[in-house]
Amino acid sequence: xxxxxxxxxxxxxxxxxxxxxxxxxSINHQFEHFNLKFYHNIFMKSENKSSxxxxxTVLFVSRNNKIAMAGDGQVTLGETVIKGNARKIRxxxxxxxxxxxxxxxxDAFSLLSKFETKLEQYQGQLERAxxxxxxxxxxxKYLRHLEALLIVADKNLAFLISGKGDVxxxxxxxxxxxxxxxxxxxxxxxxxxxxxxxxxxIAVESLKxxxxxxxxxxxxxxxxxx
Numbered sequence: 001x002x003x004x005x006x007x008x009x010x011x012x013x014x015x016x017x018x019x020x021x022x023x024x025x026s027i028n029h030q031f032e033h034f035n036l037k038f039y040h041n042i043f044m045k046s047e048n049k050s051s052x053x054x055x056x057t058v059l060f061v062s063r064n065n066k067i068a069m070a071g072d073g074q075v076t077l078g079e080t081v082i083k084g085n086a087r088k089i090r091x092x093x094x095x096x097x098x099x100x101x102x103x104x105x106x107d108a109f110s111l112l113s114k115f116e117t118k119l120e121q122y123q124g125q126l127e128r129a130x131x132x133x134x135x136x137x138x139x140x141k142y143l144r145h146l147e148a149l150l151i152v153a154d155k156n157l158a159f160l161i162s163g164k165g166d167v168x169x170x171x172x173x174x175x176x177x178x179x180x181x182x183x184x185x186x187x188x189x190x191x192x193x194x195x196x197x198x199x200x201x202i203a204v205e206s207l208k209x210x211x212x213x214x215x216x217x218x219x220x221x222x223x224x225x226x
Contacts, residue, residue: 056178057210057217058088058100060151060158061188063173063199066225067153069098070203072180072211073220075105081218089224092116093124096154098224102178103148111137111148115161126152130159130167138165149177155226173199180207180214200225 058071071088074081090099090112097119101108114136118129130152137143143163150161158170160177168175172192176185187206191197197205204221211219 056102057180057184057207057214058102058151058177059181059184059188059203059206059210060098060100060153060170060175061173061192061199061203061206062153062158062170063192063202065155066199067098067155067158068199068203068223068225069100069151069153070200070207070221070223071100071102072207072217073222074216074218076216084218085220087222089222091224093119096124096226097126098151098153098226100151100177101148102181104146107146108148108150111143111146111150111161114143115150115152124154126154126157127159127167130161134161134165134167137161137163151175151177153226178217180210180217183213183217184210 056072056074056076058069060067060069062068069089073083073085073087075083075086086105088100088102088108091097092099092112093116099112099115101112111133115129115133118133119126122128122132133150137146146163148163152159152161153170153175158175160166160168160170160175162168172189174185174188174192176182176188184206187209188202191202191205195202200223204223207217207221208219211217211221
């Protein structure tokens with residue numbers, strides 16, 4: 001009888017010990033899982049976010065039958081400047097149309113190529129090409145993931161195109177995109193209202209002001225005029 005009690009006690013002790021070890025293991029496992037998840041959320045996601053190449057700022061100005069588009073040269077990878085003299089302004093369609101872009105650089109070039117195709121398809125009709133690109137951008141399963149903004153302009157029309165289906169015409173002869181766009185736009189509005197500067201001069205001066213405020217914009221300015 002005594003040996004049976006001892007054996008029973010040993011079995012109970014082993015059972016309790018196993019339960020305690022299992023609980024400790026579970027707690028440790030959950031804690032490690034939490035640590036890994038926390039690390040992924042804080043570091044990996046921020047790494048993915050910061051690893052995107054972005055470029056800004058672009059300003060369009062129309063005045064006295066002249067149009068000008070200016071862009072700074074800075075390209076930013078996360079918090080690091082990797083290029084200071086990038087060209088974000090292009091002449092296309094026999095130099096009759098100006099295109100400027102801001103956002104993820106590779107995405108912007110893909111959209112630029114797509115817009116040029118649309119422009120040729122519709123024989124230089126800027127508004128039609130802009131609307132058709134916006135439709136494709138919003139509905140195509142590949143294009144809808146591209147993160148960029150475009151400004152397109154010819155002598156008569158100018159539009160800001162986004163991936164949400166927006167085709168926005170210029171207000172007061174001004175359009176801007178990019179992280180420094182609001183600074184450049186505010187400066188351009190003041191210069192149009194209070195000076196007699198040309199479209200090209202306003203675009204350059206406004207970008208210079210934006211570069212002094214926005215850390216993602218520099219003073220290496222490319223300007224195109226029609």
